[in-house]
Amino acid sequence: MSVFRSRPALRWLVPAAAAVVVIGGGAAAGTIAASADPALPERSAAQLLVDVQTAKIDGLSGTVVQTADLGLPSLPGITGGAGSNADLMKLVAGSNTARVWYAGDDKVRLAVLGTLGETDVIRNGTDMWVWRSTENSATHIKIPADAKRQERKTLAGAVPATPQEAADAALAAIDPTTAVTTTGAAKVAGRDAYELVLTPRDTASLVGQVRLAIDAEKHIPLGVDVYAKDANNPALRIAFQQVSFETPDAEQFTFNPPPGAKVTTPDRSSSAKPGAPHRADKADKSDKSAPEGTKVVGKGWTSVLVAKTSTAKTDTRNAEGTQQLEAITGALPKVSGTWGSGRLLQSALFSALLTDDGRVLVGAVAPEKLYEVAGQ
Structure with a gap:
């Protein structure tokens, strides 16, 4: 039995099914030898x-x-426009630093260091804490003891927090449309590593290639570089600057809120309607499907996410966020075609189309692909 079939999922990178497709789906990975350092x-x-x-x-x-x-172009509140948030700006045009500790699937800590403070996520057994120093607030979440998996929330929006998460996103796209090769050995955080290179075969993708640095001894990803098409420098890089494979002390995963901190404990039962029977089969299916009003057109590197924006009236609590969103949208150039009209956001790695009829289309593709999908 193939190792890919004998294990249900890649512990560090991708689902086994994706790896099977790489080996058997035309990527010719098995015939490419790594050009390693002597x-x-x-x-x-x-x-x-x-x-x-x-x-x-x-x-x-x-x-x-x-x-x-x-x-990205200059946008209010994001990329150097009026009222820009420094931490948010660094996600798209700058640098962020995080500390990570791992001592098993149920003992994980991630500390994202911001301009004025830090945000920590601490998982210790059935306890999970989210701590924000700038607000002196903490959220305490109890994880069911029988839960098979607990997905860690991404602290910085859609930007992966660790090389493992970045590799997850990159390798999840592996299929016969991906060329898988190797290149020379690399040094990351002072450690020897092999480089695995993923290149989209579909030239419609804005992604030129993704390079994964895999530790030569421990075999986990130490770094991920994402290059835009025809670019010499990575548009996104996530890598260990320093790493130790000694198991952290247990105290690293113990969190006690500081004096005066506001502690919130979500009520898990509040999300369920009284008297509503639990249907495990439906829940399982809904977890795997896209949210209502959302669909994905195409697959692989050139897939496009299509979603509908909310038409509900915003209350005063969200007024500030709504105003910022409107300011960002208003700063984008107007575009139109047979599909209708809207606003376009372009970057080196992705394009986003916000249509006047309330749709959002996003993909690692040129705007023309978004227009094509919008007209379908």
């Missing part, structure tokens, strides 16, 4: 994928740095 034994792309799947570590700690230069 100090490292040669590894093919297929062997590197197997290495990643079977990787197992007891713990790690380190510093992760994320840098971005997405080539």
